[in-house]
Amino acid sequence: MTANSHGKTPVTLLGLGAMGTALGHAWLADGHPLTVWNRTPGRAGALTAEGAETAASAAEAVAAHRLVVVCLLDDASVGEALADADLTGKDLVNLTTTTPAEARARAVWAQERGARYLDGGIMAVPPMIGVPDAGASVFYSGSRALFDEHHETLAVPAATSWTGEDPGFAALHDIALLSAMYGMFAGISHAFALIRREDIDPVAFAPILSDWLTAMTAEAHGKARHLSGGDYTKGVVSRLSMQVAGIPTFLATAEEQGVSPELLTPYFALMRQRLTTGPDAGDEDLTGVIDLLVGDVPEGGSRTGRP
Template sequence: MITHSNKALTVLGLGDMGSALTRSWLAAGYDVTVWNRSPRTVPEAATVAATVSEAVTANRLVVVCLLDDASVRASLDGVDLTGRDIVNLTTSTPGEARALSDWIGARGGRLLDGGIMAVPSMIGVADSGAYVFYSGCEEAHETHVAALAVPAAVNYVGPDPGFAALYDMALLSAMWGMFAGATHAFALIGGEDISPMEFAPLMVAYQQAMAEYAYGTAAQLASGDYTEGVESNLAMMVSTNATLLRTAAEQGVSAELLTPFMALMDRRVAEGGGKESTTGVVDLLRQRVSAATEARGSQPG
């Protein structure tokens, strides 16, 4: 029988993140029913369901934290979702989230998709900075926001079920770019009598200062004027790139983490964007994807 209590929910998936989420709700006094695809240690005080159907039947709010989109569909396939609010915290793409919303809706449920911006050790810890992007059914969000706020702060980004995943992946993409730059920097100093421990705070401070560059990019994208407020233009940056590449060669370091972006910068200058900032590269990336999509669409089936 479905439970309508505001202090009860189901968690499907007891990996590191699913277990951390479960422990946070239990600590806050929630009744938590759990199910995992394989035998696993269960957080104390949780109620273990023998089957996924039993777990879903137990509560209106069902939180899913599995490996991928395919595992979510495989686990819920054949389960009656009528009246259930499915909160999917499984990492997915925007397209997968939108398709899953339709799939769950066709089975009588409502989807609220989420992107967790934290590691398990941050879950349920006050002031850890953990938060979760949510998007999809607004009514489901409003109904369960108090429960969802227990493990991490809630950031609802709209009714489009794909937006939480998009925000998540966009920020992760920015992170990987930062990691790539840091990796290259450490490689450059690696063969010299320079302490990486002493170098790290210099790099962190510089990266933090440079991070505000994003505000300028956002303003230029909003206005459409990519020369607005530019002090170091793209042509100047491209000329500096040659020195960066020579330095890498001198230090015996591969430049493969840098050259893809540099190639796009070169192309934008060649197309007349030398007085811009790097914002024009955003357009280049989107044009490349659009051209590839059109090319695939024009191929005979």
């Protein structure tokens, strides 16, 4: 690998969608030599105007530099783009959104072709990339040696976070956080639906809702401690039995407001199911619902005091 006169690592970038283009702009702005390829060549214009080299094929782009970053549509696109490329001695960083299983399989695929492999999960939208203090970050997993060697370059577009040698961990962290986000969005949607027909200004209601949700995020730490320690009744303030008893009020309010409860009823059903799993379940908080999702509750038993 040959750095330029300013000591910046050259980068090959495959994929110039909105995210790929944002990554390219960030590396060019930081002085990194950049070779790009995209299935639709016209998308390279903005980057070539800033000094990027355009390759005629993905294989040609891969041959240009040791560090190869891929940001394509899906895992199948990665395989197709790299089908004819010589990956021997390359450092392949895959920022394509995939499942953990796809990331693990792609790591084996890359290693069989002589490359070191690092998978990444981008926690940002394109406008956040390369913008200091915008909050953009990328989870990485796979080859620790690759991560350590290229950390400075990878940190240019966004902050980096190492999640482990298992190549699937970055994707798993990515989807886990996004899943929590969509769950929060569901709750926000239901809350606004409840006030939609009333003389309540949604703009005035928004900071009240936001502050409440911010306060409730501490629950993540409580659930983590329960899952780690195994006793779901320890330090419980709002018992499951009490919360289940309150479900009819939520459903009745939704009916009164003419709002479908469909965003809440699946979770309410799990709460009720958990209450039936053992004599101590009513003294727990809501952590036991997690065990229902993964099928980890013994038949007729409670997780209280589990090893």
